[in-house]
Amino acid sequence: MNRLPVKKIAIAVILLMAVVLFFYFDLVRFLSLEFFKQSQARFSQLYGQHPVRIIFTYMVIYIAVTTLSLPGAAVMTLAGGALFGLVAGTVTVSFASTIGATLACIAARFIFRDWVQNRFGDKLKTINQGFDKEGSFYLFSLRLIPIFPFFLINLLMGLTRMPIKTYYWVSQLGMLPATIVYVNAGSELARIDSLAGIVSPRLLVSFAVLGIFPITVKKLMAYIRKDRVATKEKT
Numbered sequence: 001m002n003r004l005p006v007k008k009i010a011i012a013v014i015l016l017m018a019v020v021l022f023f024y025f026d027l028v029r030f031l032s033l034e035f036f037k038q039s040q041a042r043f044s045q046l047y048g049q050h051p052v053r054i055i056f057t058y059m060v061i062y063i064a065v066t067t068l069s070l071p072g073a074a075v076m077t078l079a080g081g082a083l084f085g086l087v088a089g090t091v092t093v094s095f096a097s098t099i100g101a102t103l104a105c106i107a108a109r110f111i112f113r114d115w116v117q118n119r120f121g122d123k124l125k126t127i128n129q130g131f132d133k134e135g136s137f138y139l140f141s142l143r144l145i146p147i148f149p150f151f152l153i154n155l156l157m158g159l160t161r162m163p164i165k166t167y168y169w170v171s172q173l174g175m176l177p178a179t180i181v182y183v184n185a186g187s188e189l190a191r192i193d194s195l196a197g198i199v200s201p202r203l204l205v206s207f208a209v210l211g212i213f214p215i216t217v218k219k220l221m222a223y224i225r226k227d228r229v230a231t232k233e234k235t
Contacts, residue, residue: 068104
C-alpha cells in the first residue's frame with residue numbers, strides 16, 4: 001500500500017492547522033467586503049504615509065490567502081483597486097495572486113502528486129500525455145474563465161507534470177483580464193454591495209471565447225498540416 005511520507009504528512013497537517021486557526025479566530029471577517037468598505041479611508045491614509053510597506057503587507061496577506069485557498073481573494077482584489085489604483089493595483093494583485101497560486105500548486109504537488117501518480121498512474125496516463133502536449137493551453141483557458149474555482153485549479157494542476165515555470169507565466173497571463181476587471185471595479189468600492197454583479201454573463205462569454213481561442217487555433221493548424229501531408233502523399 002502506498003502511503004504519504006511522514007514529511008509530507010507533517011506539512012499537510014501544518015497547512016491544515018493554519019486553515020483551522022484562520023476560521024477558529026474568525027479572521028475571515030477581515031477579508032469581507034464590509035470590512036474593507038468601512039476601513040477604506042484608514043487604509044488609504046496609511047498607504048499615503050507608507051506606500052511600500054502597505055503594498056508589501058498587502059502582497060504577503062494576499063499570497064497567504066491564495067496559498068492556503070482561503071476565502072477573500074476576490075475582495076482583496078477589489079481592495080487593491082481601491083487603495084492602489086488601476087495600474088499599481090493590477091501589477092500588485094497580478095503578482096500576488098500568481099505567486100500564491102504557484103505556491104498552492106507546489107504544495108499540492110509536493111504532498112499529493114507522487115501518491116496519486118503511483119496509485120492511479122495507469123488511469124491517468126492519457127491525461128498526463130494530454131497535459132504534456134497541451135497543458136499550457138488548457139491552463140490558460142481555465143484561468144481566463146472566472147467560473148472555475150481558483151483553488152481547485154491550483155490543486156488539480158499540482159497533480160500534473162507541468163513545469164512550475166510554465167504554470168507561473170500561463171497563470172499570470174490567463175488571470176490578467178479578470179484581475180483588471182476586478183481591480184477597476186475596486187475603484188468604485190463604496191458603490192459595490194456584492195461580488196455578483198462585477199463580472200457580467202457577456203463578459204464571461206468573452207473570456208470563454210478568448211480562453212479557447214489559442215487551443216482552437218492550434219488544433220486547426222495541426223489539422224491543416226495533417227491534411228497537406230495526406231494530399232502530398234496521394235500525389
